[in-house]
Amino acid sequence: QVQLVESGGGVVQPGRSLRLSCAASGFTFSNYGIHWVRQVPGKGLEWLAMIRYDGGKTMYADSVRGRFIISRDNSKNSVFLQMNSLTVADTARYYCARTFTGDFDYWGQGTLVTVSS
Amino acid sequence: EIVLTQSPGTLSLSPGERATLSCRASQSVISNYLAWYQQKPGQAPRLLISGASRRATGIPDRFSGSGSGTDFTLTVSRLEPEDFAVYYCQQYGSSPFTFGGGTKLEI
Numbered sequence: 001q002v003q004l005v006e007s008g009g010g011v012v013q014p015g016r017s018l019r020l021s022c023a024a025s026g027f028t029f030s031n032y033g034i035h036w037v038r039q040v041p042g043k044g045l046e047w048l049a050m051i052r053y054d055g056g057k058t059m060y061a062d063s064v065r066g067r068f069i070i071s072r073d074n075s076k077n078s079v080f081l082q083m084n085s086l087t088v089a090d091t092a093r094y095y096c097a098r099t100f101t102g103d104f105d106y107w108g109q110g111t112l113v114t115v116s117s
Numbered sequence: 118e119i120v121l122t123q124s125p126g127t128l129s130l131s132p133g134e135r136a137t138l139s140c141r142a143s144q145s146v147i148s149n150y151l152a153w154y155q156q157k158p159g160q161a162p163r164l165l166i167s168g169a170s171r172r173a174t175g176i177p178d179r180f181s182g183s184g185s186g187t188d189f190t191l192t193v194s195r196l197e198p199e200d201f202a203v204y205y206c207q208q209y210g211s212s213p214f215t216f217g218g219g220t221k222l223e224i
């Protein structure tokens with residue numbers, strides 16, 4: 001069955017970096033784009049970034065462009081989100097989600113990132 | 118950026134009743150690329166509807182989506198206890214792929 005498993009979250013100080021991973025299984029990973037979405041606890045969903053199935057195109061929300069970098073390794077069925085210059089406002093649960101026709105048809109359970117001094 | 122406004126913010130209903138949730142876009146959604154997601158506490162969102170009206174795999178037919186352009190609706194024809202959750206609309210026609218603020222469907 002389709003599975004997406006995020007990892008790499010934790011507590012980090014403001015200004016530091018963190019790298020999240022999204023490990024995929026149960027489908028042909030290299031055929032699908034992957035998005036990152038975050039959610040502040042108790043709040044709504046915010047789209048962050050997307051990478052095309054072949055890694056040839058990436059897109060970012062204004063709130064993270066220039067600080068976050070999305071990448072993928074199709075040989076490892078994984079997508080990564082490198083997060084730099086973190087602030088308290090980046091505290092959230094981070095989800096990866098799969099896309100083929102544009103909608104986000106499968107989501108991982110998320111990994112929690114807490115930015116605190 | 119397309120802003121999606123969902124209403125109402127909270128909808129209080131009983132099992133067996135009909136729920137109608139609204140999502141209004143600040144500009145026309147390209148090709149009606151509008152999705153609806155359900156999220157229960159402690160869980161990831163789940164895709165219900167894509168392309169404004171197409172049910173995702175395994176979604177019961179009591180869920181239906183309609184609308185086009187800037188006005189979209191999610192209808193749950195007869196509420197089951199497991200349907201009480203938060204529902205989000207999202208447009209995926211143009212970047213940034215924005216979400217609405219959500220509608221909480223409560224008993």
